[in-house]
Amino acid sequence: MLPMHAFNNRAVFAILVVLLVGLPTVGLAKDADYRLAIIKQGFQPQALSIPAGKRVKVLVHNKLVRPAEFESYDFTVEKVVPGGTTVPVYIGPLKKGRYKFFNDFAQNMQGKLRVR
Structure with missing residues (x-):
């Protein structure tokens, strides 16, 4: 039989492992990936839809040789x-809207973000 202090340490360790392993799935949503390309004719797609009330990751791919700056005054972003x-x-x-x-x-070169 294990001493009482050994059981308590093992129980505490097991609880910590369960909490740490389960942490990413409890209350922390993984960012959804959306894709947007910058091409000679403009943005592709020109209108991108994302869900309201969620943080999303948009992968902006610049297919041009020269740099571009993805910017919005409406949702405050500026990224070269x-x-x-x-x-x-x-x-x-973001709240629902355009x-x-x-x-x-x-x-x-302009595009629209639809938040639904």
Whole structure:
């Protein structure tokens, strides 16, 4: 039979392991990945839909040689995307609605974010 102090330490250790292993699934939602490309003609897709009330990760891939800047005044983001690279942009949580974004280095290149 194990001494009482050994049982308590093992029980405490087991509880801590269960809590730490279960932590990522309890209350912490994994970021959803969305994809957006910057091409010569503009953003692809031009309109991106994301869920309301959730933080999402948008992978912005710049297919151009020159850098672009993914920017929005509506949901406050500003991220330079060097040519030929992909960068993660975290958005939200946002309320339902429509938001605009653009390439600050070519402001005629615009897109829409639909939050549902």
